[in-house]
Every structure is written in structure tokens, then in C-alpha cells.
Amino acid sequence: MTDEELWGEVRAGGDEAFGLLFERHAQAVFAYCLRRTGTWAVAEDMVSVVFMETWRKRTSVRVEGSLLPWLYTVALGATRNHQRARKRYRAALGRVPAQHADDDHADDVARRVDAETRTRAVIAELEKLPAGDREVLEMSAWSDLTQPQIAEVLGIPVGTVKSRLARAQRTVRGALVEEVL
Amino acid sequence: MNITPDVPQLDPLRVQVRKHALLTEIDEKPSRRWWRIAVPATTLVAAAAAVMVLWTPTNPNASASWSAEPRAPGADTEAAVADCRTMIEEHDRREKPANFPAAPTEVSVVDQRGIMTLALFTGPQSELLCRHVQGGRASLTGSGRAEGLEPLGDELFRSFGASTHSERDGSDAMRIFRGEVSGQVGKAVVETENGLEVTATIGDGWLIAWWPGKEDAKLVRLYDRQGTEIGTAPAGIR
Structure with a gap:
């Protein structure tokens, strides 16, 4: 079944269809949130937040083709909120040691730490960009969305997406290498 | 440095746990919403009724x-x-x-x-x-x-x-x-x-x-x- 068909059932109150959509897109939303936040646990929580918000607005959301553009829209908002809160408490958080050793499975812990380390390094570079440019670059690199879809998610014209993407690429070139750019 | 750092797949078991929690939350929502709406609504109606009784324009005492x-x-x-x-x-x-x-x-x-x-x-x-x-x-x-x-x-x-x-x-x-x-x-x-x-x-x-x-x-x-x-x-x- 396509997203559109499943969404039709969701709008009629079908939580089973919603569960299928969750299984289908949880990984993509998680990856986006992890790359934006750099924290595995936060990203996992945000997946739940994104889908809860999507369920809450199911009667007003229209899905054409894929549900992903909408999910990215919500994920963008959720991660923006997270970043604002993080900045607010950055000074306090800086004094708190990072907690990675909260799992008994060494391999899994290592996997998580690696992922977090990689994403945080990227985040540190991307934070040098203006917020608008950064969001366009991230959306372009981390999602399968087309530029018109990115424009819709970010609520900006397609031309702005193109110009911001070009500017962001020029800025980060050298520090970041990305084959999809 | 790669702008798209690899993100490992979520553990399928954890996905199922999250999904189960999500669907449970969804199932519980209607009743919670019912209380959220019903209680203030009841209060509002009671207040409106009281206001009606107190403020309904009455004729001067003939x-x-x-x-x-x-x-x-x-x-x-x-x-x-x-x-x-x-x-x-x-x-x-x-x-x-x-x-x-x-x-x-x-x-x-x-x-x-x-x-x-x-x-x-x-x-x-x-x-x-x-x-x-x-x-x-x-x-x-x-x-x-x-x-x-x-x-x-x-x-x-x-x-x-x-x-x-x-x-x-x-x-x-x-x-x-x-x-x-x-x-x-x-x-x-x-x-x-x-x-x-x-x-x-x-x-x-x-x-x-x-x-x-x-x-x-x-x-x-x-x-x-x-x-x-x-x-x-x-x-x-x-």
C-alpha cells in the first residue's frame, strides 16, 4: 500500500495503518533527527514526537505521494525547538559529563557513540552557517526530497532553496565533502 | 568529513517498542481529550447558567x-x-x-x-x-x-x-x-x-x-x- 492509501485509513481513524507508516518512515525521521541533534536518545524521542504530532493533525494533513515531506516538516520544527532549548542551557550542559555508558551491550554502545561523534562533528561545521542556509543544506543532503518539496517543508520559494543551497555549499566546501551535493 | 554521517539502523525491536508505545498513546488520547474538554465545558456551562440566573434582565418589581x-x-x-x-x-x-x-x-x-x-x-x-x-x-x-x-x-x-x-x-x-x-x-x-x-x-x-x-x-x-x-x-x- 502507498503512503497515500495508508493515510486515507489513518484519517478514518485507522491506527494499524499509522503503525505501518511508523515502521516505514521511523528510520528516515530518526536519521534526520540524529544528524540535527547529534544525540541518539534525543533523536529516538523525537521520532515519537513527530509521529504523535502527525497523528494529532491527521484530519488537516494532506498526503500526496509520500508522507515524508510532512514528517520532515514536523521533525524540523521539533529539532529547532530542541536546539533553542539546548542553546538556552548550553552553559549548564557543558558542565555535565556526557553520558554514553548507559547500556550493557558494549557493541551497541560503541555503535551509538560512533554515530553521535560523527554527527556532532558535522553539526559543529554546519553551525557556522546561517540557520536558513543550514536547514536547506541539511534537508538536501539528508532527505530524498526534491527541491520543490524542500521548499514546501521549509515554507520558502524554490528559488530561495536553490540560492541558499549554493551559498551553503560554497561556505562548507573544503570542510565537508558530500557526494550528494 | 562527510556531510551525511552514517546513521545505524534502529534496532527493529526498539522500533516495535516505540510503535507499541505510540499506538497505546493514540488509543488513550480520546478519553483524555474527553476529560480535557468535558470538565472545562461543564464548568463553563455551570458558570454560564449562574450568570444567566444572576444577569438575566428582569422587569422592575411591578x-x-x-x-x-x-x-x-x-x-x-x-x-x-x-x-x-x-x-x-x-x-x-x-x-x-x-x-x-x-x-x-x-x-x-x-x-x-x-x-x-x-x-x-x-x-x-x-x-x-x-x-x-x-x-x-x-x-x-x-x-x-x-x-x-x-x-x-x-x-x-x-x-x-x-x-x-x-x-x-x-x-x-x-x-x-x-x-x-x-x-x-x-x-x-x-x-x-x-x-x-x-x-x-x-x-x-x-x-x-x-x-x-x-x-x-x-x-x-x-x-x-x-x-x-x-x-x-x-x-x-x-
Whole structure:
């Protein structure tokens, strides 16, 4: 079944269809949130937040083709909120040691730490960009969305997406290498 | 450095746990929402009801200005009757069942005591009693019959009985009495169960009177135009 068909059932109150959509897109939303936040646990929580918000607005959301553009829209908002809160408490958080050793499975812990380390390094570079440019670059690199879809998610014209993407690429070139750019 | 750092796949088991938690949360939402809406809504309705009771515009207390004798028509009489007529006309424009008696248009008698004016509109098929209070609002009470009223004949009086009226909150209760009278009758006094003697207002073959409280009328004493008592009649409807 396509997203559109499943969404039709969701709008009629079908939580089973919603569960299928969750299984289908949880990984993509998680990856986006992890790359934006750099924290595995936060990203996992945000997946739940994104889908809860999507369920809450199911009667007003229209899905054409894929549900992903909408999910990215919500994920963008959720991660923006997270970043604002993080900045607010950055000074306090800086004094708190990072907690990675909260799992008994060494391999899994290592996997998580690696992922977090990689994403945080990227985040540190991307934070040098203006917020608008950064969001366009991230959306372009981390999602399968087309530029018109990115424009819709970010609520900006397609031309702005193109110009911001070009500017962001020029800025980060050298520090970041990305084959999809 | 790669701008798209690899992100490991979520553990399928964790995805299922998250999904289960999500669906459980979704299932619980309606009942929570029900309380979130119902409780404030109930509070709101209760508050609105209290406000209605406290703030519903009520007429000034007509009973406080009541007198056993009706007063002479004053400057306010014409305006009160005009208000009543407007109300009847508005009432008459509403959709009515077939054979509904036509609304009366003639004012037969106007009784004024203190700040209250009673205007009895009569027609071949119906009567409408308009109660108008200065500084307040008007209300209508009516009765009618498609076949019209039976002629009074030799009788001096025919009672239509007394009805109780009050404000919406039950305050300022009063009884309004009306009946038909013969042309021989120049004056009528209504005796009530609590001992009041209320001089009725007579006009065009009709009489009306009112008094504060809920006590019923007991009997009606009838006088000719010279003031001679010509009979008494039970106040109840025969």
C-alpha cells in the first residue's frame, strides 16, 4: 500500500495503518533527527514526537505521494525547538559529563557513540552557517526530497532553496565533502 | 568529513517498542481529550447558567407599585399599548398551524397599576393579554378558539379565571384575572383568597385585574354604573 492509501485509513481513524507508516518512515525521521541533534536518545524521542504530532493533525494533513515531506516538516520544527532549548542551557550542559555508558551491550554502545561523534562533528561545521542556509543544506543532503518539496517543508520559494543551497555549499566546501551535493 | 554521517539502523525491536508505545498513546488520547474538554465545558456551562440566573434582565418589581384601584391612563399608556401591538404583530408573522385563530387587533381594556400596564386585545376568535412593565419588557398570554366565543346572553359575568405570572427566576409572582361582563356592569371588585379586594378595569365587555402573590380569586362582586351591587359571581371558570 502507498503512503497515500495508508493515510486515507489513518484519517478514518485507522491506527494499524499509522503503525505501518511508523515502521516505514521511523528510520528516515530518526536519521534526520540524529544528524540535527547529534544525540541518539534525543533523536529516538523525537521520532515519537513527530509521529504523535502527525497523528494529532491527521484530519488537516494532506498526503500526496509520500508522507515524508510532512514528517520532515514536523521533525524540523521539533529539532529547532530542541536546539533553542539546548542553546538556552548550553552553559549548564557543558558542565555535565556526557553520558554514553548507559547500556550493557558494549557493541551497541560503541555503535551509538560512533554515530553521535560523527554527527556532532558535522553539526559543529554546519553551525557556522546561517540557520536558513543550514536547514536547506541539511534537508538536501539528508532527505530524498526534491527541491520543490524542500521548499514546501521549509515554507520558502524554490528559488530561495536553490540560492541558499549554493551559498551553503560554497561556505562548507573544503570542510565537508558530500557526494550528494 | 562527510556531510551525511552514517546513521545505524534502529534496532527493529526498539522500533516495535516505540510503535507499541505510540499506538497505546493514540488509543488513550480520546478519553483524555474527553476529560480535557468535558470538565472545562461543564464548568463553563455551570458558570454560564449562574450568570444567566444572576444577569438575566428582569422587569422592575411591578408588585411594589401595585394598588387595589387601577390608576387613570397616563402619558405612558399609549407607548405601552404600541409596544404590545408591535409584539403581537411580530408574533402573528410566525408560522402557525392550520385553523390557528387569527390574532386579535382591538384593544378592549387597559388596566394600569403602578408601573405595570395590562392591555387586553380581543378578536372574534381569540384574546391576547399583554403585560408591559415600565423599564422592562412586554410579554403575551393568549387564548383562542376557531369557532369564536359563545355570546354572553343574559349573564352578567363569565370568568376566564386567574393565571399566575412571574419573572423567569420566579420572583414577583402575581395573579391576573379576566372575564367577560355584561353591558350592565359598571364596576367589578374581585375578592381574593387572602382577603384582597381588587377593583377591576372594565372596557368593551371585558374586565381585567391583577394582584401580587399566588392566591386565587374567590368571587367577583358586580355593580351597575350607579354603584349599586347587582350580583356576585364565582371567580372560577364554569
